[in-house]
Amino acid sequence: MAQTHSKRTRSKRVASLQLEPSVLSRWLRQFLTGRTLLQSSVALVAALLIIVTLRGWLPPFSFREGQIPERDVVARVAFEVYDEGQTEQNRREKRRGELCLYENRPQPIFRLLDAIKSRVVLLLDSTPYEDLTEEQLAALEALRPQPVDGVTPDDKENLQALRSLFAGPNKLDDGKFQQALGDILKTFAGTGLLQSLSHDSEQGMQRSILVFPVGLPDEGVVVNVALVRHADVAVELPQKLVEGFQKYYTTPDAVPVAKMVSGYIARNLPVTLSYRQDLSEKVRLKAEESVEAAYVNYIPTVSKLAEAGKPITRAKELPLLHAEYDAWIAKLSWGETLFRLLAFSGMLAAIYLLCGIYVYYQYDRTLLTEPTNLIRLLGLAVVTCVLCRYAAPDPMRAEIVPLILCAIIMTITFGRQVALLMTTCLCLIITLGLGLDIGGFVTLCSGTCAAVLFLGRIRTRTKLIYVGLAAGVIVALTHLGVDTVLGKLNSAIVAAETNSSNLTIDWTWLLPSLGGEALRLGGFTLLATALMTGLLPFIEKLFGVQTDLSLLELGDASHPLLRQLAQRAPGTYNHSINVAAIAEAAADSIGAHGLLTRVGAYFHDIGKMFKPNYFIENQEQGGNCHDTLQPAMSTLVIIAHVKDGADLGRQHRLPKPIIDFIEQHHGTTLVEYFYREAAKRSQADPNKEEVSETSFRYPGPKPQTLEAAVLMLSDSVESASRTLVEPTSSRIQNLVDQIAMKKLLDGQFDQCGLTLQQLDRLKSSLVKSLTAIYHGRVKYSGQASA
Incomplete structure (x- = not known):
């Protein structure tokens, strides 16, 4: 049957063409994958955590205690400050x-009337x-008037006046005496009496007090202190009693008797008023609460907050600057805030892009492609920003401590190149986020870079202390140099001259001002490395890295796994020791981590x-366990030691790099002996299937480092x-070349970044080490061959 073909139009032919996707399309497709x-x-x-921590939407507060402004700082907005003073x-x-x-308790005042009356009665006979009894004389003495101008009235005259007044119709019990004296005592009872005030001028008014009956504080009355104080009452008392007695007695004898009674009362005035501290304090507290807070108003562009050439102090200028900053921030529009946020976010995006491009294309892209590594890297950056945010304000100003710690951790975990790049970017972020100047940025960078470059291998516990000392000196000198370049030294000298009474420089003020900050920064750098010494074991656990200190501890021959290996497989143990010796020297020859290689070889x-x-290596002469096994089974037994070793290492919590050595030291190489044996048997028996090379290879992975x-x-x-009969230098050289070429051609070095130049140096080191092990010996007569 004939088959017809339809002719395609031009549009269909164009539509059928498949063009290469654009770069943007490939990036977008890759971005939409789950891992990306x-x-x-x-x-x-x-990035969001960094923005929130550093408040990227707000301008930072850029003043610190001890800072010397180059020009007067005036208010930008109107604000008021609470005047505490x-x-x-x-x-x-x-x-x-x-x-x-x-509180008034008047009972003692009324008892005075009975006391006076009883003494007067004794004298009326x-x-x-001359014949008065002692009791009568004592009563007369008690009623003695107060001296007038230093002259005391005669007792006989007083006695005669007393008997004359109360003789005849003016008897003592006719009620006139009680009325005359009672009017005065009632006045005293109503207001009360006291020796002196029990409160000082800071606790209340001194001219008047509030007197209230017992238990009735709400019924108090205001009383002039002069009316209740003994000294004042004693002065006014004689005149008042004279007037009171003359009201009831018309005879002249009333005046001296009134003076006699006033003398007794003046000498025996009781204290009826008691100060109530608790009630008075409540009144004072209520009065304090009613006082409105006082504020000082500051005018924009007029009010001066800090003077040029004078250091900012915590007691005076710094609170004003903080208050002005808060008022300025409160008046920022949402547009200004949004613009600041976009600018800060753009800076972070640029840093992300530049650092990401460098790490991805020039260093190790696994830091970005592996989520665990990325989380550790960015998590460390976020934690550093958070610690800097809380360590930076006065009076601590210790933002350099988290940055030094971050630099050391990144160097140990990710290497020097990443540490230098990331810590420099973090210094920039912190500088802009906290409002530091260019001098602060240079100082922070000098500290972090010095710590990174001086760190190297940590083989002793004092290494970090030495690093801190060296970095601290560099930070201190850098700070002094930057201050000189930026002209802060000149400002400090001018301030020192201003503080001096004469026109000479006050070096006692200047030297601590200049050197104190440098020493403080150097001391904080040393403190950071000292803290790192204690944090090092936890950092190793958290980031899964090993320093030389932990490797030296791990490579101790008393480790339980190594002791078991020496007991159960002494030949393998001896083999591991030999491999460790030659591998360490070989790793050092190409710039790799020799100590890590040696410890990995042990396990x-x-x-x-x-x-x-x-x-x-563990078999005794006379028998081979593989003689009774098929080649495939023997291969499974041989290959199984890799998985068994990795499981055993995880069970004993060996570090991941050591477990990687166990899994990768054979890569995907071929178990040649048993493969050839299986191929030989397969050729001898035509009924057997062809032997697959894949079944006789280790599972891998290939070496990654x-x-x-x-x-x-x-x-x-x-x-x-060990198979060489006469291990001469040439034979060892030939053996190493053959094995190295075989591994290279088999693709075992494809994923570790080993170059041919490094491979050549590696072979030379192995030849030297093996030649030293199998060096020739002098053969003495009668000695058997070894």
């Missing part, structure tokens, strides 16, 4: 103007003055302790060198 979205989310969350003064005045409460074959007799590649090659050449 996770990484972007982590970066976005970190004036408010306290107003409250003090209010307290002074309040009446203090005194007709006994002559790389710990999986062999489960079945030690299946490995040639230079150290793992060094261990792989060292392990292979050390094992193979």
Whole structure:
């Protein structure tokens, strides 16, 4: 049957063309993948946390204690400041103007009447003055008038006047005496009496008090202090009694008798008023609460907040500057705030982009592609910003401490290049976020860069202290140099001249001002490294890294796994020790981590302790366990030591880099002996299937680091060198070349970044180490060959 073909139009032919997607399309497609979205989310969350921590939408407060402004600082907006001193003064005045409460108990005053009357009765008989009894004389003495101009009236005259007044119709019990004296005593009872005030001028008014009956503070009356104080009452008392007696007695004898009674009362005035501290304090507190707070108003562009050339003090200028800053922030429009937020976010985005491009294309892209590494990197940056935010304000001003800690942690965890890049960016973010000047940025950068460059390998506990000392000196000198370049030194000298009474420089003020800040920054740098010494074990656990200190502890021969390996598989243990020795030297020759390689070599074959007799180095002469096994089964037994070793390392909580050595030291290499044996048997039996090479390879992964590649090659050449009958230098050289070429051609070094130049240096180091191990010895006569 004939088949017809329809002719396509031009539009269909154009539509059928498949063009290469654009770069933007590829990036967008890659961004929409799950892992990329996770990484972007982590970066976005970190950026938001930094913005919130540093308040990126607000201008920072840029003044600090001790800072010397180059020009006068005036108010930008109108604001008022609470005047604590004036408010306290107003409250003090209010307290002074309040009446203090005194409680009146008048009973002792009324008992005076009976006491006077009883003494007068004793003297009213007709006994002559010379014959008076002692009791009568005592009564007469008690009634003696007060001296007038230093002259005391005669007792005989007083006695005669007393008997004359109360003789005849004016008897003592006719009620006139009680009425005349009672009028005065009632007045005293109503107002009360006191010796002196029990409160001072700071506690209340001194001219008047509030007197109230017992238990009735609401019924108090205001009383002039002169009316209740003994000294004042005693002065006015004689005249009042004379007037009172003359009201009831018309004879002249009433005046001396009144003076006699007034003398007794003046000498025996009781205290009936008691100061109530509790009630008076309540009144004072209520009065204080009614006082309104006092404020000082400041006018924009007029009011001076800090003077040029004078250091800002915490007691005076700094509170004013804070108040002005808060008022200025409160008046910012939402547009200004949004613009500031966009600018700060743009800066973070630029830093993200530049750092990300460098790390991705020039350093190690796994820091960005692996979510765990990215979270650790950005998490450390966020924590550093948070710590700087709370350590920066006065009086501590210790933002350099978190930055130094961050620099050391990043150097240990991610390497020097990333540490230098990230800490410099963090210094910039902190400088802009906290309002520091260019001098502060340079000082912070000098501290972090010095810590990164001086750190190196941490093989002793004192290494961090030495790093802190060196970095502290650099920070102090840098701070002094930057102050000189920026002209702050000249400002400090002018301020020192201003503070001096004459026109000479006050060096006693200037030297602490200049050197104190430098020493403080240097001391904080040393403090950061000292803190890092204690934090180092926790940092290693948190970030999964090992310093030389932890590696030295891990490589101790008394480690439980190494002791078990020496007991169960002594041949493997001896092999591991030899591999560690040659691998460390080889790693050092190419700039890799030699100590890490040595410790990894100690543990790389710990999986062999489960079945030690299946490995040639542990077999005794006379038998081979593999003779009774099929090649495929023997291969499974040999390959299993990798998985068994990794499981055993995880069980004993070995660090991840050590477990990586266990898993990668064979890569995906071929178990050649048993593969060839299986191929030979397959060729001899035509009914068998062809042997697959994949079944005789280790599961991998291939070496991911230079150290793992060094261990792989060292392990292979050390094992193979044992088969040499006469291990001369040339034979060892030939053996190492063959094994290295085989690994290279097999693609085992494809994922570790090992270059051919490094491989050449690696081979040279291995040849030297093996030649030293198998060096020739002098053969003595009669000595058997070794």
